[in-house]
Amino acid sequence: MSDMYRQLLNLHWKTVRWPLAPVILLAFGLPLFVLRLADVFGPAGTRVPPAMVIHMQGEWSFVFPFLALITGVMIALTAWSWDHQGRHVYALSLPVSRGRYSMLKFAAGMTMLLLPVIALAVGTMAGLAATPVPTGLHAYPLSFVARFLLAATIVYAATFAAASSTVRTTAIILVLFVLVVIFGTVFVSFLQEALHDHSIVTPIELLYTALARWPGPFNVFGGNWLIIDA
Amino acid sequence: MSNAIETRGLNYRASRTFALENLNLNVPTGSIYGFLGPNGAGKSTTIRLLLGMARPASGSIELLGKKIPGEIASALSRIGYVPERPHVFPALTIDEAMRMHASFFERWDASWAKRLRDWFALGPDRRISKLSKGETGKLMILLALAQRPDLLILDEPTDGLDPMIRRDVLTASLDYVAETGATVFISSHLIHELERICDWVGVLDHGHLVAEMPLQQFKGGAMRIRVSNPPASAADAPFRLVSRTSEPLGPGETWVVNGWQDDMRQYFDRSGATVREVSDMDLEEVFVEMLRSSRAVTK
Numbered sequence: 395m396s397d398m399y400r401q402l403l404n405l406h407w408k409t410v411r412w413p414l415a416p417v418i419l420l421a422f423g424l425p426l427f428v429l430r431l432a433d434v435f436g437p438a439g440t441r442v443p444p445a446m447v448i449h450m451q452g453e454w455s456f457v458f459p460f461l462a463l464i465t466g467v468m469i470a471l472t473a474w475s476w477d478h479q480g481r482h483v484y485a486l487s488l489p490v491s492r493g494r495y496s497m498l499k500f501a502a503g504m505t506m507l508l509l510p511v512i513a514l515a516v517g518t519m520a521g522l523a524a525t526p527v528p529t530g531l532h533a534y535p536l537s538f539v540a541r542f543l544l545a546a547t548i549v550y551a552a553t554f555a556a557a558s559s560t561v562r563t564t565a566i567i568l569v570l571f572v573l574v575v576i577f578g579t580v581f582v583s584f585l586q587e588a589l590h591d592h593s594i595v596t597p598i599e600l601l602y603t604a605l606a607r608w609p610g611p612f613n614v615f616g617g618n619w620l621i622i623d624a
Numbered sequence: 625m626s627n628a629i630e631t632r633g634l635n636y637r638a639s640r641t642f643a644l645e646n647l648n649l650n651v652p653t654g655s656i657y658g659f660l661g662p663n664g665a666g667k668s669t670t671i672r673l674l675l676g677m678a679r680p681a682s683g684s685i686e687l688l689g690k691k692i693p694g695e696i697a698s699a700l701s702r703i704g705y706v707p708e709r710p711h712v713f714p715a716l717t718i719d720e721a722m723r724m725h726a727s728f729f730e731r732w733d734a735s736w737a738k739r740l741r742d743w744f745a746l747g748p749d750r751r752i753s754k755l756s757k758g759e760t761g762k763l764m765i766l767l768a769l770a771q772r773p774d775l776l777i778l779d780e781p782t783d784g785l786d787p788m789i790r791r792d793v794l795t796a797s798l799d800y801v802a803e804t805g806a807t808v809f810i811s812s813h814l815i816h817e818l819e820r821i822c823d824w825v826g827v828l829d830h831g832h833l834v835a836e837m838p839l840q841q842f843k844g845g846a847m848r849i850r851v852s853n854p855p856a857s858a859a860d861a862p863f864r865l866v867s868r869t870s871e872p873l874g875p876g877e878t879w880v881v882n883g884w885q886d887d888m889r890q891y892f893d894r895s896g897a898t899v900r901e902v903s904d905m906d907l908e909e910v911f912v913e914m915l916r917s918s919r920a921v922t923k
Contacts, residue, residue: 397727405724408715476713483711486677488728489701 396498398490403502410472410506417465421510422517424461425538425621428454429521444528447622455619462542462615465510466549473503474557482560500554507546515539518621531622538621545614552611575601627686628653628775628807629674634683638669644831647683651809651824656801658822658839659811660911666831667811668708671779674809675705688775701730704768708779710760714753718746718763722770729771737770740796758789765793769800776800778810782817794821819843819907827914834918839907846910847884848903852876855895862888866910867917876900880913 432442432450477485485495518535527533556564578597586592595603605612629651637643644666651657661667672678674685676696685692690699712721718741726732741748744762746755755763761781768776776797782790798821801808812818818825819839826836835842846866854877858865864882871878884902892899905913 401720401724401727404720405713405716408713476715480709480711480713483677483707483709484713487675487700487703487705487707487711489697489699490728491697 399498399501402498403505405476406469406473406499406502406506409475410469413468413472414506414509417461417468418510418513420461421465421513421542422520424454424457425514425518426521426524428457429518429525429621433525442526442528444531444624447528447531448620448624451620451622458538458542458619459545459615461510462545463549465507466546466551467553469503469506470550470553470557473499473554478557478561496558500551503550503554504547507543507550511539511543511546514542522621525622527622531624533622535621538619541614541617541619548611548614626653626689627651628655628688629657629809630686631674632684634670634673634685635681636669636673636678637681638666642666642669642831644669644673644680647831647833649826649833650836651807651826653807654805655824656798656808656810656822657824657826658818659809659826659828660813660815660818661811661828662813662915665828667828668779669831670828671777671809671811674777675700675703702774704771704773704776706764706768706776706778706781708783710764712752712760712763712767714751717749717751718755719748721752721763721767725767725771731772733770733772736772737766740766740770743796744792758785761785761789761793765796769796772804774804774806776806776808776810778808778812780812781810782812782814790817815908815911816906825907827911829915829918832918835914843905843907843910844883846880846882846905848901848905848909848913849879849881849884849899850876850901851879851892852898852900854879854892854897862891867913869916880905880910880917882910 428451431454432447435450485492488495490498515535518538522533522535556567559567575597582594582596586594604610606616607613627650629649631647631649634647634649635643635645642664647670649670659667659670669678673680674687674692676693679693687699688702690696692699713724716724722737722741726734726737744759744766746759746763746766750759752760752763765778765781768778778797781797782793785793794817797808800806810818810822822839824837825839825842827834850871852875854868858868858879861881863884866880866882868877868879870876889899889902
Protein backbone atom coordinates (compact mmCIF):
# COMPACT_ATOMS: atom_id res chain seq x y z
CA MET A 395 0.00 0.00 0.00
CA SER A 396 1.63 3.21 -1.08
CA ASP A 397 2.17 6.00 1.39
CA MET A 398 0.32 8.44 -0.89
CA TYR A 399 -2.75 6.21 -0.83
CA ARG A 400 -2.55 5.93 2.97
CA GLN A 401 -2.35 9.70 3.35
CA LEU A 402 -5.26 10.31 0.99
CA LEU A 403 -7.23 7.63 2.83
CA ASN A 404 -6.60 9.44 6.12
CA LEU A 405 -7.68 12.72 4.54
CA HIS A 406 -10.85 11.18 3.14
CA TRP A 407 -11.62 9.51 6.47
CA LYS A 408 -11.33 12.84 8.28
CA THR A 409 -13.70 14.42 5.78
CA VAL A 410 -16.32 11.69 5.59
CA ARG A 411 -16.37 10.06 9.04
CA TRP A 412 -19.24 12.04 10.57
CA PRO A 413 -21.65 11.90 7.64
CA LEU A 414 -20.69 8.26 7.08
CA ALA A 415 -21.47 7.15 10.64
CA PRO A 416 -25.32 7.20 10.27
CA VAL A 417 -25.01 5.46 6.88
CA ILE A 418 -22.99 2.66 8.48
CA LEU A 419 -25.58 2.35 11.24
CA LEU A 420 -28.40 2.19 8.68
CA ALA A 421 -26.48 -0.34 6.58
CA PHE A 422 -26.18 -2.54 9.65
CA GLY A 423 -29.70 -1.97 11.00
CA LEU A 424 -31.88 -2.02 7.90
CA PRO A 425 -31.38 -5.66 6.83
CA LEU A 426 -31.80 -6.70 10.44
CA PHE A 427 -35.01 -4.68 10.67
CA VAL A 428 -36.45 -5.93 7.36
CA LEU A 429 -35.72 -9.58 8.18
CA ARG A 430 -37.13 -9.36 11.68
CA LEU A 431 -40.24 -7.53 10.49
CA ALA A 432 -41.91 -10.57 8.92
CA ASP A 433 -41.07 -12.70 11.91
CA VAL A 434 -42.35 -10.22 14.47
CA PHE A 435 -45.57 -9.35 12.64
CA GLY A 436 -46.26 -12.88 11.47
CA PRO A 437 -49.13 -14.99 12.86
CA ALA A 438 -48.59 -15.61 16.57
CA GLY A 439 -47.30 -19.04 17.49
CA THR A 440 -47.12 -20.27 13.90
CA ARG A 441 -44.45 -20.30 11.25
CA VAL A 442 -44.47 -17.21 9.05
CA PRO A 443 -45.86 -18.06 5.60
CA PRO A 444 -43.24 -17.77 2.82
CA ALA A 445 -45.42 -15.35 0.86
CA MET A 446 -45.55 -13.00 3.83
CA VAL A 447 -41.78 -13.06 4.26
CA ILE A 448 -41.33 -12.09 0.63
CA HIS A 449 -44.12 -9.49 0.80
CA MET A 450 -42.74 -7.79 3.93
CA GLN A 451 -39.24 -7.63 2.42
CA GLY A 452 -40.65 -6.33 -0.85
CA GLU A 453 -42.39 -3.49 0.98
CA TRP A 454 -39.06 -2.29 2.35
CA SER A 455 -36.66 -3.33 -0.37
CA PHE A 456 -36.61 0.19 -1.88
CA VAL A 457 -34.46 1.37 1.06
CA PHE A 458 -31.41 -0.61 -0.05
CA PRO A 459 -30.86 0.91 -3.52
CA PHE A 460 -31.63 4.27 -1.93
CA LEU A 461 -28.97 3.65 0.72
CA ALA A 462 -26.52 2.56 -1.98
CA LEU A 463 -27.26 5.79 -3.85
CA ILE A 464 -26.67 7.96 -0.76
CA THR A 465 -23.48 6.06 0.10
CA GLY A 466 -21.99 6.42 -3.37
CA VAL A 467 -22.87 10.09 -3.77
CA MET A 468 -21.68 11.06 -0.30
CA ILE A 469 -18.34 9.32 -0.52
CA ALA A 470 -17.67 10.70 -4.02
CA LEU A 471 -18.55 14.28 -3.09
CA THR A 472 -16.45 14.24 0.07
CA ALA A 473 -13.52 12.83 -1.93
CA TRP A 474 -13.25 16.13 -3.82
CA SER A 475 -14.67 18.65 -1.36
CA TRP A 476 -11.35 19.95 -0.01
CA ASP A 477 -9.82 20.03 -3.46
CA HIS A 478 -12.66 22.21 -4.69
CA GLN A 479 -12.37 24.54 -1.71
CA GLY A 480 -8.67 24.96 -2.38
CA ARG A 481 -9.33 25.39 -6.12
CA HIS A 482 -7.35 22.19 -6.74
CA VAL A 483 -4.12 24.13 -6.16
CA TYR A 484 -2.67 21.57 -3.75
CA ALA A 485 -3.28 18.63 -6.05
CA LEU A 486 -1.95 20.49 -9.05
CA SER A 487 1.27 21.38 -7.24
CA LEU A 488 2.08 17.75 -6.45
CA PRO A 489 4.59 15.86 -8.59
CA VAL A 490 2.13 13.20 -9.72
CA SER A 491 0.05 13.10 -12.86
CA ARG A 492 -3.58 14.16 -12.55
CA GLY A 493 -4.63 10.65 -13.56
CA ARG A 494 -2.59 9.02 -10.81
CA TYR A 495 -3.83 11.47 -8.18
CA SER A 496 -7.42 10.80 -9.24
CA MET A 497 -6.88 7.04 -9.12
CA LEU A 498 -5.37 7.27 -5.63
CA LYS A 499 -8.37 9.32 -4.50
CA PHE A 500 -10.73 6.87 -6.17
CA ALA A 501 -9.06 3.96 -4.41
CA ALA A 502 -9.26 5.73 -1.04
CA GLY A 503 -12.97 6.38 -1.64
CA MET A 504 -13.56 2.75 -2.60
CA THR A 505 -12.00 1.73 0.72
CA MET A 506 -14.39 4.07 2.53
CA LEU A 507 -17.25 2.56 0.58
CA LEU A 508 -16.40 -0.86 1.97
CA LEU A 509 -17.32 0.27 5.50
CA PRO A 510 -21.10 0.46 4.90
CA VAL A 511 -20.86 -2.66 2.72
CA ILE A 512 -19.24 -4.56 5.59
CA ALA A 513 -21.88 -3.18 7.98
CA LEU A 514 -24.60 -4.34 5.58
CA ALA A 515 -23.04 -7.80 5.38
CA VAL A 516 -22.83 -8.06 9.18
CA GLY A 517 -26.42 -6.78 9.58
CA THR A 518 -27.65 -9.28 6.98
CA MET A 519 -25.88 -12.22 8.61
CA ALA A 520 -27.16 -11.16 12.03
CA GLY A 521 -30.70 -10.83 10.67
CA LEU A 522 -30.53 -14.24 9.03
CA ALA A 523 -29.20 -15.78 12.21
CA ALA A 524 -32.18 -14.41 14.11
CA THR A 525 -34.83 -15.15 11.48
CA PRO A 526 -35.89 -18.66 10.45
CA VAL A 527 -35.98 -19.06 6.67
CA PRO A 528 -39.37 -20.60 5.73
CA THR A 529 -39.39 -23.95 3.98
CA GLY A 530 -39.17 -23.53 0.22
CA LEU A 531 -37.33 -20.20 0.46
CA HIS A 532 -33.59 -19.56 0.43
CA ALA A 533 -31.36 -16.83 1.84
CA TYR A 534 -29.13 -14.94 -0.61
CA PRO A 535 -26.92 -12.83 1.62
CA LEU A 536 -23.93 -12.83 -0.71
CA SER A 537 -25.80 -11.74 -3.82
CA PHE A 538 -27.69 -9.13 -1.75
CA VAL A 539 -24.46 -7.63 -0.42
CA ALA A 540 -22.79 -7.90 -3.82
CA ARG A 541 -25.76 -6.08 -5.39
CA PHE A 542 -25.42 -3.30 -2.80
CA LEU A 543 -21.67 -3.06 -3.41
CA LEU A 544 -22.17 -2.92 -7.17
CA ALA A 545 -24.92 -0.29 -6.96
CA ALA A 546 -22.95 1.89 -4.54
CA THR A 547 -19.79 1.52 -6.66
CA ILE A 548 -21.58 2.55 -9.86
CA VAL A 549 -23.05 5.65 -8.23
CA TYR A 550 -19.71 6.40 -6.56
CA ALA A 551 -17.79 6.09 -9.83
CA ALA A 552 -20.26 8.24 -11.77
CA THR A 553 -20.43 10.93 -9.10
CA PHE A 554 -16.66 10.83 -8.55
CA ALA A 555 -16.07 11.46 -12.26
CA ALA A 556 -18.61 14.29 -12.37
CA ALA A 557 -17.33 15.90 -9.16
CA SER A 558 -13.66 15.70 -10.16
CA SER A 559 -14.06 18.58 -12.54
CA THR A 560 -14.60 22.20 -11.60
CA VAL A 561 -18.15 23.32 -10.82
CA ARG A 562 -18.12 25.40 -14.01
CA THR A 563 -17.11 22.51 -16.26
CA THR A 564 -19.63 20.18 -14.61
CA ALA A 565 -22.38 22.78 -15.08
CA ILE A 566 -21.46 23.22 -18.77
CA ILE A 567 -21.53 19.45 -19.36
CA LEU A 568 -24.88 19.08 -17.58
CA VAL A 569 -26.46 21.99 -19.46
CA LEU A 570 -25.20 20.65 -22.81
CA PHE A 571 -26.47 17.19 -21.91
CA VAL A 572 -29.94 18.51 -21.00
CA LEU A 573 -30.06 20.63 -24.17
CA VAL A 574 -29.12 17.65 -26.36
CA VAL A 575 -31.80 15.52 -24.69
CA ILE A 576 -34.51 18.21 -24.96
CA PHE A 577 -33.75 19.30 -28.52
CA GLY A 578 -33.16 15.70 -29.58
CA THR A 579 -36.54 14.68 -28.20
CA VAL A 580 -38.29 17.59 -29.93
CA PHE A 581 -36.49 16.80 -33.17
CA VAL A 582 -37.33 13.08 -33.01
CA SER A 583 -40.99 13.89 -32.23
CA PHE A 584 -41.01 16.13 -35.29
CA LEU A 585 -39.48 13.32 -37.37
CA GLN A 586 -41.99 10.80 -36.02
CA GLU A 587 -44.86 13.05 -37.07
CA ALA A 588 -43.35 13.94 -40.43
CA LEU A 589 -42.50 10.33 -41.35
CA HIS A 590 -45.50 8.79 -39.55
CA ASP A 591 -43.01 6.42 -37.97
CA HIS A 592 -43.28 6.10 -34.20
CA SER A 593 -40.60 3.44 -34.01
CA ILE A 594 -37.84 6.09 -34.05
CA VAL A 595 -36.50 6.30 -30.49
CA THR A 596 -36.13 9.61 -28.68
CA PRO A 597 -32.89 10.48 -26.84
CA ILE A 598 -34.68 9.99 -23.51
CA GLU A 599 -35.74 6.46 -24.47
CA LEU A 600 -32.28 5.78 -25.81
CA LEU A 601 -30.71 7.05 -22.60
CA TYR A 602 -33.06 5.03 -20.42
CA THR A 603 -32.36 1.89 -22.41
CA ALA A 604 -28.61 2.45 -22.35
CA LEU A 605 -28.40 3.18 -18.63
CA ALA A 606 -31.24 1.40 -16.87
CA ARG A 607 -31.91 -1.70 -19.00
CA TRP A 608 -29.55 -4.67 -18.98
CA PRO A 609 -26.58 -4.39 -19.50
CA GLY A 610 -26.81 -0.69 -18.58
CA PRO A 611 -24.89 0.25 -15.42
CA PHE A 612 -27.96 1.37 -13.44
CA ASN A 613 -29.89 -1.83 -14.14
CA VAL A 614 -28.70 -3.12 -10.78
CA PHE A 615 -30.99 -0.60 -9.02
CA GLY A 616 -34.15 -2.05 -10.53
CA GLY A 617 -33.40 -5.70 -9.77
CA ASN A 618 -34.27 -7.99 -6.91
CA TRP A 619 -33.24 -6.64 -3.51
CA LEU A 620 -34.67 -9.49 -1.42
CA ILE A 621 -32.44 -11.24 1.11
CA ILE A 622 -34.77 -14.24 1.37
CA ASP A 623 -36.40 -15.36 -1.85
CA ALA A 624 -37.69 -18.44 -3.58
CA MET B 625 24.26 31.29 -17.54
CA SER B 626 21.35 28.83 -17.61
CA ASN B 627 17.85 29.78 -16.60
CA ALA B 628 15.78 28.03 -13.98
CA ILE B 629 12.67 29.57 -15.51
CA GLU B 630 12.39 30.54 -19.14
CA THR B 631 9.31 31.55 -21.06
CA ARG B 632 9.17 32.54 -24.73
CA GLY B 633 6.31 34.45 -26.35
CA LEU B 634 3.86 33.40 -23.66
CA ASN B 635 0.28 34.50 -24.34
CA TYR B 636 -2.72 33.83 -22.16
CA ARG B 637 -6.12 35.48 -22.02
CA ALA B 638 -7.55 35.32 -18.52
CA SER B 639 -10.66 37.40 -19.22
CA ARG B 640 -12.04 39.87 -21.74
CA THR B 641 -10.15 42.69 -20.10
CA PHE B 642 -6.92 41.00 -19.05
CA ALA B 643 -4.28 39.07 -20.94
CA LEU B 644 -0.62 38.19 -20.58
CA GLU B 645 1.07 39.14 -23.81
CA ASN B 646 4.36 37.97 -25.24
CA LEU B 647 5.91 37.22 -21.87
CA ASN B 648 9.63 36.43 -22.08
CA LEU B 649 10.91 35.63 -18.59
CA ASN B 650 14.51 34.68 -17.87
CA VAL B 651 15.17 33.70 -14.27
CA PRO B 652 18.86 32.81 -13.91
CA THR B 653 19.69 29.63 -12.01
CA GLY B 654 20.74 30.45 -8.46
CA SER B 655 19.21 33.91 -8.46
CA ILE B 656 16.66 35.38 -6.09
CA TYR B 657 14.30 36.90 -8.58
CA GLY B 658 11.74 39.43 -7.40
CA PHE B 659 8.65 39.43 -9.57
CA LEU B 660 7.18 42.87 -9.01
CA GLY B 661 3.93 44.34 -10.12
CA PRO B 662 0.87 46.11 -8.83
CA ASN B 663 -2.23 44.15 -7.82
CA GLY B 664 -3.87 42.66 -10.87
CA ALA B 665 -0.70 42.88 -13.01
CA GLY B 666 -0.83 39.14 -13.71
CA LYS B 667 1.81 37.84 -11.27
CA SER B 668 -0.29 35.00 -9.89
CA THR B 669 -1.61 34.17 -13.36
CA THR B 670 1.98 33.89 -14.58
CA ILE B 671 2.80 31.56 -11.70
CA ARG B 672 -0.24 29.40 -12.49
CA LEU B 673 0.99 29.14 -16.07
CA LEU B 674 4.51 28.26 -14.94
CA LEU B 675 3.19 25.47 -12.74
CA GLY B 676 0.97 24.02 -15.43
CA MET B 677 -2.24 24.99 -13.63
CA ALA B 678 -3.41 26.90 -16.70
CA ARG B 679 -2.63 26.36 -20.37
CA PRO B 680 -1.14 29.24 -22.37
CA ALA B 681 -2.72 30.14 -25.71
CA SER B 682 0.76 30.14 -27.25
CA GLY B 683 4.41 30.27 -26.28
CA SER B 684 6.71 27.94 -24.40
CA ILE B 685 7.70 27.42 -20.76
CA GLU B 686 10.73 25.65 -19.33
CA LEU B 687 11.25 25.05 -15.62
CA LEU B 688 14.58 23.56 -14.55
CA GLY B 689 15.09 22.42 -18.14
CA LYS B 690 11.71 20.62 -18.26
CA LYS B 691 9.08 21.58 -20.79
CA ILE B 692 5.78 22.65 -19.27
CA PRO B 693 3.12 21.28 -19.29
CA GLY B 694 4.52 18.07 -20.85
CA GLU B 695 7.05 17.32 -18.09
CA ILE B 696 5.26 19.07 -15.25
CA ALA B 697 5.20 16.13 -12.81
CA SER B 698 8.95 15.69 -13.10
CA ALA B 699 9.55 19.45 -12.70
CA LEU B 700 7.22 19.72 -9.70
CA SER B 701 9.23 17.13 -7.79
CA ARG B 702 12.02 19.76 -7.66
CA ILE B 703 9.83 22.82 -7.02
CA GLY B 704 8.65 24.19 -3.70
CA TYR B 705 5.55 26.29 -4.15
CA VAL B 706 3.88 28.65 -1.69
CA PRO B 707 0.61 29.88 -3.18
CA GLU B 708 -0.99 33.23 -2.54
CA ARG B 709 -3.78 31.56 -0.59
CA PRO B 710 -2.90 28.65 1.73
CA HIS B 711 -4.00 25.39 0.16
CA VAL B 712 -3.49 22.70 2.78
CA PHE B 713 -6.44 20.70 4.06
CA PRO B 714 -7.81 22.33 7.23
CA ALA B 715 -9.00 19.05 8.75
CA LEU B 716 -5.43 17.79 9.10
CA THR B 717 -3.03 18.45 11.95
CA ILE B 718 0.38 19.94 11.28
CA ASP B 719 2.10 16.54 11.50
CA GLU B 720 -0.50 14.98 9.22
CA ALA B 721 -0.01 17.75 6.68
CA MET B 722 3.75 17.13 6.84
CA ARG B 723 3.29 13.37 6.39
CA MET B 724 0.90 13.95 3.51
CA HIS B 725 3.33 16.28 1.76
CA ALA B 726 6.26 13.94 2.47
CA SER B 727 4.48 11.04 0.79
CA PHE B 728 4.47 12.89 -2.54
CA PHE B 729 8.01 14.28 -2.47
CA GLU B 730 10.92 11.85 -2.67
CA ARG B 731 13.45 14.42 -1.50
CA TRP B 732 11.51 15.28 1.67
CA ASP B 733 13.89 15.92 4.57
CA ALA B 734 12.02 14.75 7.67
CA SER B 735 14.62 15.81 10.23
CA TRP B 736 14.92 19.28 8.76
CA ALA B 737 11.13 19.55 8.58
CA LYS B 738 10.98 18.80 12.32
CA ARG B 739 13.66 21.39 13.05
CA LEU B 740 11.76 23.99 11.05
CA ARG B 741 8.55 23.03 12.82
CA ASP B 742 10.19 23.53 16.20
CA TRP B 743 11.82 26.79 15.11
CA PHE B 744 8.45 28.08 13.89
CA ALA B 745 6.87 26.88 17.17
CA LEU B 746 4.20 24.89 15.34
CA GLY B 747 2.72 22.22 17.63
CA PRO B 748 2.57 18.88 15.76
CA ASP B 749 -0.98 18.03 16.88
CA ARG B 750 -2.56 21.39 16.15
CA ARG B 751 -5.27 21.38 13.53
CA ILE B 752 -4.62 23.58 10.52
CA SER B 753 -8.09 25.08 10.77
CA LYS B 754 -7.12 26.47 14.19
CA LEU B 755 -3.87 28.12 13.06
CA SER B 756 -3.49 31.88 12.79
CA LYS B 757 -2.67 33.45 9.44
CA GLY B 758 0.97 33.80 10.45
CA GLU B 759 1.24 30.19 11.59
CA THR B 760 -0.35 29.02 8.35
CA GLY B 761 2.19 31.11 6.44
CA LYS B 762 5.01 29.43 8.37
CA LEU B 763 3.58 25.99 7.66
CA MET B 764 3.40 26.78 3.96
CA ILE B 765 7.06 27.75 3.82
CA LEU B 766 7.99 24.71 5.94
CA LEU B 767 6.27 22.37 3.48
CA ALA B 768 7.92 24.07 0.51
CA LEU B 769 11.43 24.03 2.02
CA ALA B 770 11.44 20.55 3.55
CA GLN B 771 10.96 18.96 0.15
CA ARG B 772 14.48 20.24 -0.72
CA PRO B 773 13.53 22.04 -3.93
CA ASP B 774 15.90 23.35 -6.58
CA LEU B 775 13.42 26.12 -7.31
CA LEU B 776 11.21 27.94 -4.85
CA ILE B 777 8.18 29.72 -6.27
CA LEU B 778 6.69 32.03 -3.66
CA ASP B 779 3.51 33.90 -4.51
CA GLU B 780 3.11 36.80 -2.07
CA PRO B 781 4.40 34.56 0.74
CA THR B 782 4.44 37.24 3.40
CA ASP B 783 1.36 39.21 2.39
CA GLY B 784 -0.69 40.06 5.46
CA LEU B 785 1.84 38.65 7.94
CA ASP B 786 3.22 40.69 10.80
CA PRO B 787 6.87 41.84 10.60
CA MET B 788 8.16 39.20 13.05
CA ILE B 789 6.67 36.34 11.09
CA ARG B 790 7.71 37.91 7.77
CA ARG B 791 11.26 37.95 9.03
CA ASP B 792 11.06 34.30 10.16
CA VAL B 793 9.67 33.19 6.82
CA LEU B 794 12.24 35.11 4.80
CA THR B 795 15.12 34.05 7.04
CA ALA B 796 14.19 30.38 6.64
CA SER B 797 14.01 30.79 2.86
CA LEU B 798 17.31 32.67 2.65
CA ASP B 799 19.09 30.15 4.89
CA TYR B 800 17.94 27.41 2.58
CA VAL B 801 19.13 29.28 -0.49
CA ALA B 802 22.50 30.01 1.13
CA GLU B 803 22.90 26.33 1.93
CA THR B 804 21.74 24.85 -1.37
CA GLY B 805 22.10 27.54 -4.03
CA ALA B 806 18.48 27.04 -5.04
CA THR B 807 16.70 29.55 -7.26
CA VAL B 808 13.93 31.67 -5.75
CA PHE B 809 11.15 33.26 -7.78
CA ILE B 810 9.25 35.50 -5.40
CA SER B 811 6.25 37.53 -6.36
CA SER B 812 5.31 40.43 -4.15
CA HIS B 813 4.14 43.98 -4.05
CA LEU B 814 6.10 44.57 -0.82
CA ILE B 815 8.96 46.17 -2.65
CA HIS B 816 11.09 47.19 0.32
CA GLU B 817 11.15 43.57 1.40
CA LEU B 818 12.34 42.38 -1.99
CA GLU B 819 14.95 45.13 -2.15
CA ARG B 820 16.76 43.48 0.78
CA ILE B 821 16.88 39.97 -0.64
CA CYS B 822 16.68 39.95 -4.44
CA ASP B 823 19.47 40.09 -6.98
CA TRP B 824 17.21 40.13 -10.05
CA VAL B 825 13.91 41.85 -10.68
CA GLY B 826 11.19 41.57 -13.27
CA VAL B 827 8.40 44.11 -13.41
CA LEU B 828 5.01 43.12 -14.73
CA ASP B 829 2.25 45.60 -15.47
CA HIS B 830 -1.08 44.88 -17.16
CA GLY B 831 0.22 41.54 -18.39
CA HIS B 832 3.38 42.99 -19.94
CA LEU B 833 6.92 42.50 -18.71
CA VAL B 834 8.05 46.10 -18.42
CA ALA B 835 11.60 45.39 -17.25
CA GLU B 836 13.86 42.51 -16.32
CA MET B 837 17.39 43.07 -15.09
CA PRO B 838 19.80 42.63 -12.15
CA LEU B 839 18.64 44.62 -9.15
CA GLN B 840 21.78 46.73 -9.10
CA GLN B 841 21.20 47.74 -12.70
CA PHE B 842 17.55 48.43 -11.95
CA LYS B 843 18.43 50.71 -9.10
CA GLY B 844 21.85 51.72 -10.44
CA GLY B 845 22.19 55.46 -10.57
CA ALA B 846 18.43 55.95 -10.39
CA MET B 847 17.96 59.61 -9.54
CA ARG B 848 15.20 62.15 -9.42
CA ILE B 849 16.33 65.42 -11.00
CA ARG B 850 14.40 68.67 -10.86
CA VAL B 851 15.27 70.80 -13.87
CA SER B 852 14.33 74.30 -14.99
CA ASN B 853 14.04 74.99 -18.73
CA PRO B 854 14.64 71.35 -19.68
CA PRO B 855 15.53 70.39 -23.26
CA ALA B 856 12.64 69.24 -25.42
CA SER B 857 14.27 65.94 -26.27
CA ALA B 858 16.56 63.70 -24.28
CA ALA B 859 17.60 61.58 -27.23
CA ASP B 860 21.29 62.49 -26.89
CA ALA B 861 21.39 62.29 -23.08
CA PRO B 862 24.24 60.26 -21.53
CA PHE B 863 21.79 58.64 -19.09
CA ARG B 864 18.59 56.69 -19.61
CA LEU B 865 15.47 58.77 -19.15
CA VAL B 866 12.83 56.75 -17.32
CA SER B 867 10.19 59.46 -17.07
CA ARG B 868 9.69 63.23 -17.17
CA THR B 869 6.79 65.09 -15.63
CA SER B 870 5.94 68.77 -15.53
CA GLU B 871 5.94 70.35 -12.12
CA PRO B 872 2.42 71.46 -11.30
CA LEU B 873 3.46 74.73 -9.64
CA GLY B 874 6.41 75.85 -11.74
CA PRO B 875 8.04 75.96 -15.14
CA GLY B 876 10.35 73.05 -14.47
CA GLU B 877 10.16 69.32 -14.84
CA THR B 878 11.04 66.32 -12.71
CA TRP B 879 13.10 63.73 -14.52
CA VAL B 880 13.71 60.22 -13.35
CA VAL B 881 16.91 58.90 -14.89
CA ASN B 882 18.96 55.76 -14.76
CA GLY B 883 22.76 55.49 -14.92
CA TRP B 884 23.30 58.95 -13.46
CA GLN B 885 26.79 60.25 -12.60
CA ASP B 886 27.58 63.67 -11.22
CA ASP B 887 29.54 64.86 -14.27
CA MET B 888 26.37 64.48 -16.34
CA ARG B 889 25.17 67.82 -15.03
CA GLN B 890 27.14 69.27 -17.96
CA TYR B 891 24.55 67.82 -20.32
CA PHE B 892 21.94 70.14 -18.80
CA ASP B 893 24.33 73.08 -18.70
CA ARG B 894 25.03 72.66 -22.44
CA SER B 895 21.34 72.66 -23.28
CA GLY B 896 20.62 75.77 -21.21
CA ALA B 897 18.77 73.97 -18.46
CA THR B 898 19.38 74.36 -14.75
CA VAL B 899 19.57 71.42 -12.40
CA ARG B 900 17.88 72.50 -9.17
CA GLU B 901 17.99 69.26 -7.22
CA VAL B 902 19.33 65.73 -7.57
CA SER B 903 18.01 63.12 -5.14
CA ASP B 904 18.47 59.37 -4.67
CA MET B 905 15.60 56.97 -5.23
CA ASP B 906 14.85 53.67 -3.58
CA LEU B 907 13.53 50.61 -5.38
CA GLU B 908 9.92 51.48 -4.73
CA GLU B 909 10.31 54.92 -6.26
CA VAL B 910 12.09 53.49 -9.29
CA PHE B 911 9.35 50.90 -9.60
CA VAL B 912 6.58 53.51 -9.45
CA GLU B 913 8.30 55.73 -11.99
CA MET B 914 8.92 52.81 -14.28
CA LEU B 915 5.25 51.89 -14.22
CA ARG B 916 4.23 55.50 -14.79
CA SER B 917 6.58 55.79 -17.74
CA SER B 918 5.49 52.46 -19.22
CA ARG B 919 1.83 53.39 -18.93
CA ALA B 920 2.44 56.77 -20.53
CA VAL B 921 4.12 55.07 -23.51
CA THR B 922 1.23 52.58 -23.79
CA LYS B 923 -1.31 55.41 -23.87
